[in-house]
Amino acid sequence: MDQRPLPLSQIRSLVGPQNVLTSQEDCACYGYDASKLAASPQCVVFPETVQAVSELVKLANRHLIPLFPRGAGSGIVGAAIPKGGGIVMAMNHFNRILEIDEDDMIAVVEPGVITGDLQKRVSEHGLFYPPDPASLQFSTLGGNVAMCSGGPRAVKYGVTRDYILGMELVLPTGSILQTGKKTYKGVVGYDLTRLMVGSEGTLGVFTKVILRLLPAPEAVRTMMALFPRIENAALAVSHILKSRIIPSTLELMDQSTLEVVENHLHMGLPQDCEAMLIIEVDGREDLLAHDMAQVETICKEKGASEVDVAASPTDRERIWRARRAISPALGRIRPGKINEDVTVPRAQIPALIHHIRRLADKYRLTIVSFGHAGDGNIHTNIMLDRKNHDELKRAEKAVEELFRTVLDLGGTLSGEHGVGITKSPFFMWEVGSVGYETMLKIKQALDPNNIMNPGKMFLPDRAFFQP
Numbered sequence: 001m002d003q004r005p006l007p008l009s010q011i012r013s014l015v016g017p018q019n020v021l022t023s024q025e026d027c028a029c030y031g032y033d034a035s036k037l038a039a040s041p042q043c044v045v046f047p048e049t050v051q052a053v054s055e056l057v058k059l060a061n062r063h064l065i066p067l068f069p070r071g072a073g074s075g076i077v078g079a080a081i082p083k084g085g086g087i088v089m090a091m092n093h094f095n096r097i098l099e100i101d102e103d104d105m106i107a108v109v110e111p112g113v114i115t116g117d118l119q120k121r122v123s124e125h126g127l128f129y130p131p132d133p134a135s136l137q138f139s140t141l142g143g144n145v146a147m148c149s150g151g152p153r154a155v156k157y158g159v160t161r162d163y164i165l166g167m168e169l170v171l172p173t174g175s176i177l178q179t180g181k182k183t184y185k186g187v188v189g190y191d192l193t194r195l196m197v198g199s200e201g202t203l204g205v206f207t208k209v210i211l212r213l214l215p216a217p218e219a220v221r222t223m224m225a226l227f228p229r230i231e232n233a234a235l236a237v238s239h240i241l242k243s244r245i246i247p248s249t250l251e252l253m254d255q256s257t258l259e260v261v262e263n264h265l266h267m268g269l270p271q272d273c274e275a276m277l278i279i280e281v282d283g284r285e286d287l288l289a290h291d292m293a294q295v296e297t298i299c300k301e302k303g304a305s306e307v308d309v310a311a312s313p314t315d316r317e318r319i320w321r322a323r324r325a326i327s328p329a330l331g332r333i334r335p336g337k338i339n340e341d342v343t344v345p346r347a348q349i350p351a352l353i354h355h356i357r358r359l360a361d362k363y364r365l366t367i368v369s370f371g372h373a374g375d376g377n378i379h380t381n382i383m384l385d386r387k388n389h390d391e392l393k394r395a396e397k398a399v400e401e402l403f404r405t406v407l408d409l410g411g412t413l414s415g416e417h418g419v420g421i422t423k424s425p426f427f428m429w430e431v432g433s434v435g436y437e438t439m440l441k442i443k444q445a446l447d448p449n450n451i452m453n454p455g456k457m458f459l460p461d462r463a464f465f466q467p
């Protein structure tokens, strides 16, 4: 879509002049996300009411102006990038927790609420909102819903979609739609709530979300287990889950990750082990010691060379210190990285890790893999200097080969980060042409002028209106 001059006076009168930014410097601050891609919007608006959002969307339709909903800009695949210019709709003013219902265990929130803030607030009521992306201290619930974010707790508690009962949103034509109810059950009509979760800002702007909460677990226990061979770690993971214990966290760090973290922290992590697992169980205090003992036995039986159960909060902190140090440690080895969050059936984790090692050798790259072993979601970080064109080309080839293998192993190209811009060239590989056309038809039906977050998911070289 070509850049069109914006009807700025109408925009200012809709949202108030104090809620419109147009300077180049201000616009640049809303044109990036954690993908490191960037594009400058023509203006940034901060609507305060659902009516203002609706009127803005109608205006954008009349003038064919692209609109880009935005939370905290922490997305990794460029889904919030205002590609081609247009209006960024920053949802910062929608930052209220409207209701926490202890009896029904439900919360109603606006989409600009920071995920960690909601978790803290509900915990004061003895309640629990489980989805825990590592970005929870700064990412917003609107962004989490749009990307269907996950995190370490997904193995036991699922991902964002499992906690969304309904929402209020403004459709790409400006109508205000309510989906779902404050009930756990509800089967009247198509499940529009589920359609919206993971829609990456392409099907509407969320203005209110109804969330399901759980009772907060009484206690948590943490353990670390070291495995000389990664196959044994994978075997331990599947036996733990088969033993009817569902850990709340089952994290894996591969040998390259252990090496990078040890070089950064010098905390005595072994360099000759192919895998480390961090395992947590949570629930009723009186049952946890039994569960942890069983997990420990399974790890030892399946070949762990060392098992360390945290006896105190300090011990627990020491175990998590290694996991949390991965990002800063990676920053020390190369200036950039390509971070993919491929996901395979759990039994295929060793095959995936071995394939990644072969790619590292073949393309002369440092590749560091870690992630959520409990749900097969392995974060694969190809370390590089993007200014080194030869290295970048090799890394891109490695990504393509990685994606082909993941699909051959029965996996998915993204467990939690989404498609956005960076994965759009590979979108069809996974969903196939019928899947692609079906999704495109939904997009065209809801957004006939393609104004809502254009240039995401669907291939840029396929004309939007092609039959």
Ligand SMILES: Cc1cc2nc3c(=O)[nH]c(=O)nc-3n(C[C@H](O)[C@H](O)[C@H](O)COP(=O)(O)OP(=O)(O)OC[C@H]3O[C@@H](n4cnc5c(N)ncnc54)[C@H](O)[C@@H]3O)c2cc1C
Binding pocket: 033, 034, 068, 069, 070, 071, 072, 073, 074, 075, 076, 079, 080, 091, 111, 112, 132, 133, 134, 135, 138, 139, 140, 141, 142, 143, 144, 145, 146, 147, 148, 149, 150, 151, 152, 200, 201, 202, 204, 205, 206, 207, 416, 417, 453
């Ligand atoms: C350090 C770090 C760690 C991370 N860890 C994880 C992790 O563990 N798990 C994980 O899943 N992700 C993770 N992420 C990725 C990112 O934080 C998530 O994708 C997050 O949900 C994005 O939220 P946001 O508020 O930043 O959204 P943004 O990046 O601003 O936007 C993301 C998408 O949501 C859309 N959007 C935002 N608000 C609305 C709205 N109100 N209505 C409609 N669409 C909207 C945007 O248009 C865009 O398409 C991490 C990112 C970083 C930087």
